[in-house]
Amino acid sequence: MNSLISNTGGMNENKATIVNKNGPVIIIEDDADDQLFLTEVFAKLGYPNEVKFFFSGEEALAFINLTDEAPFLILSDINMPKLNGFELRQKLRTDDKLNTKCIPYLFFSTASDQKAVIDAYSMSVQGFFVKKASSEELEQTIYFIMEYWRRCAAPNDFQD
Numbered sequence: 001m002n003s004l005i006s007n008t009g010g011m012n013e014n015k016a017t018i019v020n021k022n023g024p025v026i027i028i029e030d031d032a033d034d035q036l037f038l039t040e041v042f043a044k045l046g047y048p049n050e051v052k053f054f055f056s057g058e059e060a061l062a063f064i065n066l067t068d069e070a071p072f073l074i075l076s077d078i079n080m081p082k083l084n085g086f087e088l089r090q091k092l093r094t095d096d097k098l099n100t101k102c103i104p105y106l107f108f109s110t111a112s113d114q115k116a117v118i119d120a121y122s123m124s125v126q127g128f129f130v131k132k133a134s135s136e137e138l139e140q141t142i143y144f145i146m147e148y149w150r151r152c153a154a155p156n157d158f159q160d
Contacts, residue, residue: 020069020070020071020072021072021149021150021154022049022072023070023071024049024069024072025042025047025050025051025052025072025073025074025146026054026071026075026103027051027052027108028053028055028057028059028074028085029054029075030077031077037135038053038138038142039053041135042142044139045146047146056081056083057080057082057087060074061091061092064103065098071103072103073104073105073106073145074104075107075145076088076089076108077107078107078116086119086120089105089120089123092105105125105126106125106128106129107127107129108129108131110130110131112128127145
C-alpha cells in the first residue's frame with residue numbers, strides 16, 4: 001500500500017503549475033483533532049507531498065493566491081467559519097488565475113446529506129468523501145484519494 005510511482009520524469013517545466021503531483025496537499029479543516037488524525041494518516045502512508053493545514057477557507061485562499069507552487073489537491077471541510085467550503089470552491093472556480101492551476105478540489109466532511117452532495121457536484125468538485133470514525137477507514141480513504149489522483153493523466157505528463 002505504501003509503494004509510490006514517480007511522475008516527475010520528463011515533465012516540461014513550463015507546465016509545472018498544472019496538476020502538480022508533487023505539490024502540497026491543502027487540507028482545510030477547522031477541527032484540531034481531525035487535523036491531528038489526518039497528520040498521522042499522511043505520515044503513516046508516507047507520501048512525499050507536504051501537507052498544509054488551514055483552519056478556514058479564508059486562510060487557504062490567501063495561501064493559494066500568494067504561492068507560485070500549485071497544490072496537488074485540496075481536501076476541504078464544508079462547515080467552517082468566515083469562508084465555508086462551498087464559498088471557497090466558488091472563488092477558486094471564478095478566479096481565472098486560480099482556475100488555471102487545475103487543483104483537484106474534494107470535499108471531506110461529516111456534513112453528508114443529499115443536498116450537500118448535489119450542491120458539491122453542481123460546483124464541479126472532483127469528489128465528496130464522508131469522514132470516517134475509525135482510523136483504518138480514514139487511512140484507506142486517504143490512500144485511495146491520493147492513489148487515484150497520482151495515477152490520473154495530467155496535461156503536464158506529456159511532452160510537447
